[in-house]
Amino acid sequence: MRFGFIGAGNMAQAMIGGILKAKLVSKDEIIASAATQKTLDAVKDKFGVQTTLDNQEIAKADMIFLAVKPVYCEQVLREIKDKLTKDRIIVSIAAGKTMAWLEEQLGKDTKIVRTMPNTPALVGEGITAVCPNEQVTDKELTQVCEVLESFGKAEVIKESMMDAVIAVSGSSPAYVFMFIEAMADAAVAEGMPRAQAYRFAAQSVLGSAKMVLETGKHPGELKDMVCSPAGTTIEAVRVLEQTGFRGSVMECMKACADKSRNM
Template sequence: MRLGFIGAGNMAQAMIGGILAKEIVKKEDIIASAATQNTIDKVAKEFGINVTLDNREVAKADIVFLAVKPFYYEEVIDGIKDVVDEKQLIISVAAGKSVEWVENAFGGKKKIVRIMPNTPALVGEAVTAICPNANITDGEKQEIVELIASFGLAQIVSEKIMDAVIAVSGSSPAYVFMFIEAMADAAVAEGMPRVQAYQFAAQSVLGSAKMVLETGKHPGELKDMVCSPSGTTIEAVKVLEEKGFRSSIIEAMSACADKSRNM
């Protein structure tokens, strides 16, 4: 199985790194293209995969990931659609581009899958939504899920919730990184060394997330377990509520989903 990545930016690199880490595909069976020599040189050095400036060369792979920005999709697809056949799997990695849009852009009966991963793919902890079109067989669906699951959780979802997926997982690492950074800044203000502050904040987020996933308890119940009467935690929670912590997250995610719908 040969994989091709048209576009070799952060998201593509995260997926390539995750796939190689699990040894699902050998590095010599992956090829990536980019718009600049600097980018492909960087990717070749970091991952040891094949690289090219020619998208059409990548489009010959068994599975082709379209990992460019949404506003480049029309141009990129127009440049490769005559070399893509009905046996290949085309995987779209773009907000705002529906399965139907990609199908129409290729202008023929193609096997199209829309996915929305996130950058934790680089450390094998992504979450990826998968939307296959009607031309994908059950066997191919399983193959795709297994490939994507090599770098994290992978689930087939209805495309109608893809905007919610983008808000809750595709974009959310940025929110989490901001949260970690803010906690570390506060710890530094209290006298903790910067490097140690990042470690304590990041590990606390990691451990808390694992508790949600592994205990099956409601996040509110887990929060209550930390909040002792008249304690330090409930005092912090009170301030977060006063400052609109939860409502700001909800509003930010709503804005993210709206942006995705209107791209």
């Protein structure tokens, strides 16, 4: 199977790296396009894959990843539409571009999988939501998921959940980075060197997330395990509740989902 990438930015590179690391195909079976030769040269130097400035060349691949910004999707799909055959699988990672919109651009008989990965894919810890249209067979869906799981986890969802996915995983790394930065700033204010503060804050977030995933315990139960009576942690939790921490997170995610729905 030959993989093609229209767009060769960070997310596409994370996917290419995962595919090669998992040895799903050889580097000769991957081709990527981009708007500039500079980007393509960097991708070729890093991965050794084939590159082209012509998006129509990508249409010859068996599985085609649409990895451009949403604003460029219509133009790109118009370029490749007439070059696609019925057996090609289109995998879109464009936020806000619904299955109905993609089918309108390419035709309802096109095999389309709408996905939403996130940037932790760059370190092999991403999670990707997957939504196929009716033209995609179970075998083809399994193949797509195998690719997506080469750089993290993948779960098939209903398309109606996609806006929630964008809020809870697609965009959420930004919230987590802000949280880590804020914790590190506070540690620096207490006298800790900044580089060390980032390590302590980031490792605490990493370890806490791993506890949720591996223990199966409710996050509230895990929180209670840290909160000793009259202790330091419950005092910190009291301030977070007082300042609307949970409400702020929920409101920011609602705004994110609303923006996705209206794109």
